[in-house]
Amino acid sequence: MQPRRHVQQKLTREPVRAFLFDMDNTLFDLVGAQAAACHQVVRHLGYDDGDELFRYFLSGRYGFESTENIRQYMADRSIPAYGLYHEACRIYADEKLRQIVPYPGVEETVKAVRALGLPMIIVTDAEAPDARMRLDKSGLSSYFDRTISFDLVKEKKPAPAPFLAALDATGTAPYETLFIGDSLRRDIAPCKKLGIRTVYARYGDRFSGTRQEIEADFVIDRMDDLLGIIGSP
Incomplete structure (x- = not known):
């Protein structure tokens, strides 16, 4: 297991204008x-x-x-x-x-991000009905504007289609968009190819210590570490 990295840096480039979140094992432990x-x-x-x-x-x-x-x-x-x-x-x-319950700090964090008034999109390989049920069960549905699910784009991550659909939904450029996800291969790597800024939710990756290194822009070990990155109180 890699040592905990305390987030001390913040976004220093262009401001974020939209947030994309993976769902399973990022918001809760599927x-x-x-x-x-x-x-x-x-x-x-x-x-x-x-x-x-x-x-x-x-x-x-x-x-x-x-x-x-x-x-x-x-x-x-x-x-x-x-x-x-x-x-x-x-x-x-x-x-x-x-068994679906949010990880510690998730609801407080997405609530704080929601308060920024920026688009918040779920990007998931789950089918839409499963995504709805899990978000409802976790109590997180109201924080997100839309869900990009497998049945919508007919391709699963790491294919670019789900991420491109999310960018289309937010109307933002890749460099203005921040993606938070637990998979280096399926979330971080394809986002980096598209120019989307990335946050690796290492806490949701049970095998993080064995992963081939793919550099995310940021690494968090609790969801509320995200607030330190975006500069939200």
């Missing part, structure tokens, strides 16, 4: 919520290996949020799907959403 949901599912199925089910979601075979991972887990254990699979999916979805 990975933790999914892991908890996996444990709930396997208990319902009569097993005690929630971490193993979670590894199915991490495998990349079906996608990080696909419930086909549950189906495959059940098939590998000869658990009959009839009457159990759909119930397992419901338990998974309900528990995952129940």
